C-alpha cells in the first residue's frame with residue numbers, strides 16, 4: 413500500500429532549491445536522501461512531513477493532499493501517524509527521559525515498549541533529566557519517543573548524527589525492523605552513504621534535482 417506520494421515539488425528560498433521532485437513510499441519501504449550540505453534535504457523533509465508548504469506540487473499521505481486538509485484532521489494525522497526525528501531533538505527539558513516517553517504514550521494511547529528501551533540501550537539513563545543526558549543519549553530518547561507513538565511514516569533527519577558507528581547501526585536496524593513489523597515507511601536524510609545504502613532506495617539531491625542512484 414502507498415503511504416506517501418509527492419508530485420512535482422519545487423521550493424525556493426533565496427534561490428531555487430529543487431524542482432519537479434517526485435517521490436513515493438510504500439509500506440515496509442525505506443528510502444534515503446543524500447546530498448551536499450545546503451542542497452535542500454531538510455527543506456524537502458519538512459515539506460514531506462507537513463511542516464512546510466511547497467511553492468508548487470503536492471504531497472499526499474494516505475491518498476490525501478496534506479496541504480489541503482483541515483487543521484484538525486492534519487493535527488490528528490501528525491499525532492497518530494507521523495514520526496519526526498529531526499536534527500535538533502525536541503524533548504521536554506524539565507522532564508526525565510521516561511516522562512518524555514510517557515507523554516508520547518499518553519497522547520497516542522500507546523504503551524512504552526521495554527524492548528525498545530533495551531534495543532536503544534537507554535534503560536540505564538531513562539530516569540535521568542533530559543538536561544543531564546549526553547547528545548547521543550538524547551538522540552536515542554527522541555527516537556524512542558517517536559517510535560512509542562507507533563507512526564506509519566518515519567521522517568528522520570540525520571537521526572544517528574551523534575552516535576558512534578556501532579550504535580548507529582543498531583538504531584538503523586531497529587528502524588528497519590520497525591517498518592517491517594508495523595507496516596510503516598521511512599524517509600531518512602543522511603550524509604552517511606553506508607547508512608543510506610541500507611535503505612531500499614537511495615536518492616541524491618543535486619543541481620536542484622532528486623534522482624535515484
Ligand SMILES: Nc1ncnc2c1ncn2[C@@H]1O[C@H](COP(=O)(O)OP(=O)(O)OP(=O)(O)O)[C@@H](O)[C@H]1O
Pocket residue numbers: 425426429447448449450451452453454455456
Ligand atoms: N526558513 C528558511 N528561510 C530561508 N532560507 C532557508 C530556510 N531554511 C533553509 N533555508 C536555506 O535553504 C538552503 C537549504 O537548506 P537545508 O536545511 O534544506 O539544507 P540541507 O541539505 O538539509 O543541509 P545540511 O546537510 O547542512 O543539513 C540553505 O541555503 C538554507 O540557508
Ligand SMILES: [Mg+2]
Pocket residue numbers: 453454455499569
Ligand atoms: Mg539538513
